[in-house]
Amino acid sequence: MQRRFKDYLIISLKGLAMGAADAVPGVSGGTIAFISGIYEELINSISNINASLIKTLFSKGIKPFWQQLNGNFLLSLLAGIMVSFMSVMRLAKYLLENHPVLIWSFFFGLIVASIFFVGKQIQKWNIPVIISLIAGAFIAFYITTLPASTIMIILGFYLLQEL
Numbered sequence: 001m002q003r004r005f006k007d008y009l010i011i012s013l014k015g016l017a018m019g020a021a022d023a024v025p026g027v028s029g030g031t032i033a034f035i036s037g038i039y040e041e042l043i044n045s046i047s048n049i050n051a052s053l054i055k056t057l058f059s060k061g062i063k064p065f066w067q068q069l070n071g072n073f074l075l076s077l078l079a080g081i082m083v084s085f086m087s088v089m090r091l092a093k094y095l096l097e098n099h100p101v102l103i104w105s106f107f108f109g110l111i112v113a114s115i116f117f118v119g120k121q122i123q124k125w126n127i128p129v130i131i132s133l134i135a136g137a138f139i140a141f142y143i144t145t146l147p148a149s150t151i152m153i154i155l156g157f158y159l160l161q162e163l
Helices: 005-023 029-036 039-047 051-060 061-067 073-099 100-120 126-147 150-161
Strands: none
Touching: 005 073, 005 150, 029 100, 039 073, 051 061, 061 073, 061 126, 073 100
8 A cells, every 4th residue: 555645644643642542541542543444454564563574674674574564654653642642641640630520521522432433333233232332331330330459450451451
């Protein structure tokens, strides 16, 4: 796929959104990648990082290595994620300390928007989908009733899984 500079700028903007989502509780960068239509390419690019990629580097050189890595895509996306993550974390900290109602309203809005966009991706609503939705809602609600220490353990497992 041949991309122009504008395409990589858009990918960086999607990275900005992913970084912002990773900086706030309740929304994941993966959800934003899914909503923005780059999830599959991201997963494919990450899965290309293996021993074959290293062999390509040493046997064919840097250009085939970079192409197999999908380096321009990953670099654009990671640049956006890092810039956003760093800046949004500072902003979120300030808002949590000085305007907690506003920041929690913003988080809630992001979660509702994520639910809406992910729901639009469902092609056909049937009994298994509805059961999954109800089970997911129940689990999400149950997590809110857990003590903070238990939630930190769950969050730790989640973060390890994201890496």
